[in-house]
Amino acid sequence: xxxxxxxxxxxxxxxxxxxxxxxxxxxxxxxxxxxxxxxxxxxxxxxxxxxxxxxxxxxxxxxxxxxxxxxxxxxxxxxxxxxxxxxxxxxxxxxxxxxxxxxxxxxxxxxxxxxxxxxxxxxxxx
Amino acid sequence: xxxxxxxxxxxxxxxxxxxxxxxxxxxxxxxxxxxxxxxxxxxxxxxxxxxxxxxxxxxxxxxxxxxxxxxxxxxxxxxxxxxxxxxxxxxxxxxxxxxxxxxxxxxxxxxxxxxxxxxxxxxxxx
DNA sequence: ACGATACTTCGCCATATAACGAATTATAAG
DNA sequence: CTTATAATTCGTTATATGGCGAAGTATCGT
Numbered sequence: 001x002x003x004x005x006x007x008x009x010x011x012x013x014x015x016x017x018x019x020x021x022x023x024x025x026x027x028x029x030x031x032x033x034x035x036x037x038x039x040x041x042x043x044x045x046x047x048x049x050x051x052x053x054x055x056x057x058x059x060x061x062x063x064x065x066x067x068x069x070x071x072x073x074x075x076x077x078x079x080x081x082x083x084x085x086x087x088x089x090x091x092x093x094x095x096x097x098x099x100x101x102x103x104x105x106x107x108x109x110x111x112x113x114x115x116x117x118x119x120x121x122x123x124x125x126x
Numbered sequence: 127x128x129x130x131x132x133x134x135x136x137x138x139x140x141x142x143x144x145x146x147x148x149x150x151x152x153x154x155x156x157x158x159x160x161x162x163x164x165x166x167x168x169x170x171x172x173x174x175x176x177x178x179x180x181x182x183x184x185x186x187x188x189x190x191x192x193x194x195x196x197x198x199x200x201x202x203x204x205x206x207x208x209x210x211x212x213x214x215x216x217x218x219x220x221x222x223x224x225x226x227x228x229x230x231x232x233x234x235x236x237x238x239x240x241x242x243x244x245x246x247x248x249x250x251x252x
Numbered sequence: 253a254c255g256a257t258a259c260t261t262c263g264c265c266a267t268a269t270a271a272c273g274a275a276t277t278a279t280a281a282g
Numbered sequence: 283c284t285t286a287t288a289a290t291t292c293g294t295t296a297t298a299t300g301g302c303g304a305a306g307t308a309t310c311g312t
Contacts, residue, residue: 007226008147008154019145020300021134028134037259047302052260054300071258071309085222092218096211100133146270163289173272178290180270197279197288 014089017061022046023054027077028097029109030064034076039112062086063093140215143187148172149180153203154223155235156190160202165238188212189219 004010018024026040035043041051055075058064062083064075077090101109130136144150152166161169167177181201184190188209190201203216227235 007223008150011150011222012145012147015141015144015150016299018141019138021138022300024134024137024141038257046300048259049261049303050301052258056260073259088218088221092214095214096137097133142269148270164287167288172270174289175273175291176271178288182290199289 010085013061014063014086017057017063018093020054022050023058024097026051026054026075027058027063027093028101030075030077031094031098032101032109032113034074035113036072036074038072040075042112043109063090136211139187140189140212143183143189144219146180148176149184150223152177152180152201153184153189153219154227156201156203157220157224158227158235158239160200161239162198162200164198166201168238169235189216 004013018027022044025044029035029040029043037048037051037055040055041048044051044054046054055064055066059066059075063078063086065078065080066073066075068074077094078086079090081087130139144153148170151170155161155166155169163174163177163181166181167174170177170180172180181190181192185192185201189204189212191204191206192199192201194200203220204212205216207213
């Protein structure tokens with residue numbers, strides 16, 4: 001996570017990142033484990049460029065980490081030690097959201113997460 | 127706190143309320159105890175109508191409570207039991223912000239908080 | 253080398269939000 | 283009753299943000 005001049009800037013970088021429903025949906029999915037961008041695109045039902053921007057905002061805020069594997073970029077909730085305050089934020093986030101995933105949305109998430117890249121990623125252009 | 131259709135709406139009502147530097151400054155001041163609106167106006171250096179709107183947003187999100195005493199409305203961080211998730215949010219908020227108040231800003235806050243309404247409130251119109 | 257796939261960057265547009273001042277309401281003081 | 287103070291509501295304006303598609307970059311498969 002970047003350095004900030006003061007605690008307010010640092011804090012509002014986090015809260016602004018969390019102040020959008022689509023980004024929160026993405027984070028809730030990531031509570032279940034890492035996902036590549038095209039899986040998130042499918043779950044969110046938004047344009048690739050939009051989801052990419054959302055994930056970039058979450059990444060800049062330090063809330064998610066990513067790894068590249070071939071053509072795919074996998075995102076996961078940030079876990080890496082170091083920052084105590086960030087860790088507290090992620091804990092709060094998980095406690096708030098984790099229990100409440102259900103219905104069709106959960107079914108779809110499981111389905112998409114089960115599919116490997118070979119069988120899934122290829123039909124997301126709309 | 128109001129009822130929400132789903133957890134995402136509930137959560138983003140909180141995070142949107144927290145996604146503004148001036149509102150976070152106000153909350154940080156309230157970590158030190160209750161304050162009336164005109165004290166917050168003085169600390170924030172914004173127009174009365176603007177601060178009133180900010181406090182109304184924080185109140186709607188359930189983050190602050192208020193009590194009326196004569197002409198004054200006193201705001202405080204929400205403490206009232208009941209909602210476990212809200213309590214967790216306030217705890218997270220306090221842990222994040224509480225330690226970091228210092229310098230001129232702290233001096234000014236103490237000064238304003240020490241003044242009673244008789245001696246203070248009367249010169250905030252600008 | 254070439255085309256396809258995964259993702260990012262950019263520019264545009266629509267909507268949301270923060271700020272102010274003017275007008276209004278409520279309470280206290282003279 | 284009239285004036286002053288504390289706070290709210292409303293209308294306006296400037297800026298921020300979320301959405302998209304088009305174009306660009308990177309990597310893989312053939």
